[in-house]
Amino acid sequence: MIPLDIIREKLSVEAPWIESGGVHWLDPAPANVRDVAAVMNACRARFVTITAYQLPASEGIHLEYHWDLDGRLLGFPFQLAGNTIDSIFDLCEAADWIEREVHEEYAIDFRGREYEPLLLRDGDTAGVNLREEVR
Amino acid sequence: MSYKIPMGPYHPALEEPYKLDMICDGETVCDAKLHIGFNFRGIEHLAETRNYVQVIALMERVCGICSFIHTLTLCQAMEKLTGQTPPPRAQYIRTIMCELERLHSHVLWAGIASKLMGFKTMFMTCFEIREKVMDVLQAISGNRVNYSMNRIGGVNRDIEDPPAVLAMVEALEKEMADKIIPIFTTSATARSRCAGIGVLSHEKAVSCGVVGPNARASGVAQDLRRAAPYAAYKEMEFAVQAQQEGDVRARLLVRALEIMESCKILRQAIAKLPPGEIHTGDPKLVFTPGTATSRVEAPRGEVMYSVTWKENSRNPARVHVRTPTYVNMPAVRWMVLGARLADTPLIQASIDPCYSCTDR
Numbered sequence: 043m044i045p046l047d048i049i050r051e052k053l054s055v056e057a058p059w060i061e062s063g064g065v066h067w068l069d070p071a072p073a074n075v076r077d078v079a080a081v082m083n084a085c086r087a088r089f090v091t092i093t094a095y096q097l098p099a100s101e102g103i104h105l106e107y108h109w110d111l112d113g114r115l116l117g118f119p120f121q122l123a124g125n126t127i128d129s130i131f132d133l134c135e136a137a138d139w140i141e142r143e144v145h146e147e148y149a150i151d152f153r154g155r156e157y158e159p160l161l162l163r164d165g166d167t168a169g170v171n172l173r174e175e176v177r
Numbered sequence: 178m179s180y181k182i183p184m185g186p187y188h189p190a191l192e193e194p195y196k197l198d199m200i201c202d203g204e205t206v207c208d209a210k211l212h213i214g215f216n217f218r219g220i221e222h223l224a225e226t227r228n229y230v231q232v233i234a235l236m237e238r239v240c241g242i243c244s245f246i247h248t249l250t251l252c253q254a255m256e257k258l259t260g261q262t263p264p265p266r267a268q269y270i271r272t273i274m275c276e277l278e279r280l281h282s283h284v285l286w287a288g289i290a291s292k293l294m295g296f297k298t299m300f301m302t303c304f305e306i307r308e309k310v311m312d313v314l315q316a317i318s319g320n321r322v323n324y325s326m327n328r329i330g331g332v333n334r335d336i337e338d339p340p341a342v343l344a345m346v347e348a349l350e351k352e353m354a355d356k357i358i359p360i361f362t363t364s365a366t367a368r369s370r371c372a373g374i375g376v377l378s379h380e381k382a383v384s385c386g387v388v389g390p391n392a393r394a395s396g397v398a399q400d401l402r403r404a405a406p407y408a409a410y411k412e413m414e415f416a417v418q419a420q421q422e423g424d425v426r427a428r429l430l431v432r433a434l435e436i437m438e439s440c441k442i443l444r445q446a447i448a449k450l451p452p453g454e455i456h457t458g459d460p461k462l463v464f465t466p467g468t469a470t471s472r473v474e475a476p477r478g479e480v481m482y483s484v485t486w487k488e489n490s491r492n493p494a495r496v497h498v499r500t501p502t503y504v505n506m507p508a509v510r511w512m513v514l515g516a517r518l519a520d521t522p523l524i525q526a527s528i529d530p531c532y533s534c535t536d537r
Contacts, residue, residue, distance in 0.1 A: 063257050063469035088399075089386045091499040093483045106483070108470075113404030115470060115481075136386030139507060140499075147221075161214040161536060172222055 043112045044085055052081045065108070065117040075107060078118050079130040079137075087111040089136040094144045096174055103148055122150070129155040147172040179207060182518065186215045188525070191289065193532035195506075197525065199513065206513045206521060211506060216536035224496035229255060229329065229462065232493060237323045239498060240534040242282045245274045246475040248327035251496070253407060254484040255329050257469035259462045265451045267331035271408040273342065273446045274317070274326055275473070276439040280349065281310040282476035283432045283439075286529045287357060290429060293523045294370045299360060306352050313345045331456025339447045350440045358433050371426035375512040375524030378423055385508040388501050389478020390431045391528050395423035401474035412449065413442045425527040432529070464490070477501040477529050500534035
């Protein structure tokens with residue numbers, strides 16, 4: 043079983059892992075999401091999902107990326123300043139559908155990829171389902 | 178000359194809508210593109226408008242086959258937020274219900290796979306067995322599909338007649354060992370329709386993040402019941418079934434062998450079923466603001482719920498559901514590459530897809 047601190051070292055993160063609510067959390071700053079995806083690939087972790095939240099009072103969108111490593115669920119939170127974040131689709135094939143879904147639900151733009159409709163149909167408005175100011 | 182064959186949204190194998198656009202060269206599939214969303218119901222948005230009792234009933238309807246699993250995963254997450262620990266008897270009842278649901282799901286799938294292989298008699302046999310499992314589920318819960326068994330802190334109903342569950346397990350195990358597994362493993366028809374068909378390599382299974390029996394059929398031997406145990410699984414002895422071939426036959430074998438393991442787990446759970454309360458009985462639940470996550474090994478693979486609560490709220494602020502078919506289905510594209518067009522309905526069905534889950 044890979045010790046979690048190896049991941050911290052590879053990402054050059056000083057903050058400790060925190061276990062909470064069934065997840066081992068690591069604030070990955072200063073690493074970005076593509077750095078995290080590359081390290082997870084190197085560890086042969088399984089990509090699980092991205093969970094998006096809209097924070098109250100225009101604080102923006104919060105994304106949580108999850109990987110499974112030997113039965114441990116790892117979580118990496120990212121706070122979006124605007125509506126964009128780098129796509130990890132080219133590094134992690136399994137992220138394709140969930141990036142498309144988060145784009146449709148919250149109108150988030152994953153830089154460096156194109157979208158085809160997933161749950162919505164052609165011409166539907168992105169964000170109409172879960173983005174408060176759109177729905 | 179290549180041409181495009183759109184299959185769906187009326188599925189040739191299953192009564193649920195999705196579409197597979199296949200580019201074919203003669204009879205051979207050269208590429209494929211999947212389209213989902215025909216069943217999109219916006220359940221995650223609806224969940225934000227329900228209180229902590231109503232949301233359980235809502236999430237039970239994400240999937241018709243795994244309805245117990247969905248409420249279990251949701252309740253486990255809400256138990257983390259409310260600090261509730263279900264009593265041991267409730268944990269055992271949850272384990273028994275999970276395994277009954279797995280039996281019901283795997284036997285149903287075996288029936289559908291048999292029908293697609295041209296084995297109508299086997300289809301009938303599987304559905305007859307499934308009916309016995311459904312009878313037990315109905316006897317325990319009063320319902321055949323949405324069981325309303327889970328609550329925060331335990332379960333709503335006790336298992337009043339454990340020997341009846343054992344009797345069904347004995348009958349099912351015998352049918353599987355005497356009839357179904359030998360036919361699936363030795364019949365020339367089953368072999369010719371399944372062996373070497375719809376292969377998903379180990380590498381592709383890993384890169385696509387495939388879960389459950391589909392992953393285990395490609396040599397990814399992970400099972401959350403073992404890797405991250407919940408309910409009473411820590412106290413159960415069972416083998417994680419895996420095959421290396423990654424073809425339709427491997428997926429079929431993994432599920433057939435998992436039926437036998439489920440019977441083993443059910444026997445242990447019934448024998449060890451502890452006395453006591455079936456829920457905490459806490460009348461007023463206080464939610465700690467924050468997010469809790471729970472994962473459960475459903476018949477089709479890992480289900481994950483992330484539940485977020487705000488302070489002093491009766492409703493969740495966010496419920497995110499990641500279902501197994503959602504990650505398994507993109508792998509169909511790789512399974513059908515190079516396949517004969519006539520094999521594609523069986524290949525699609527071989528992942529045991531649930532479009533209702535996927536679309537939510």
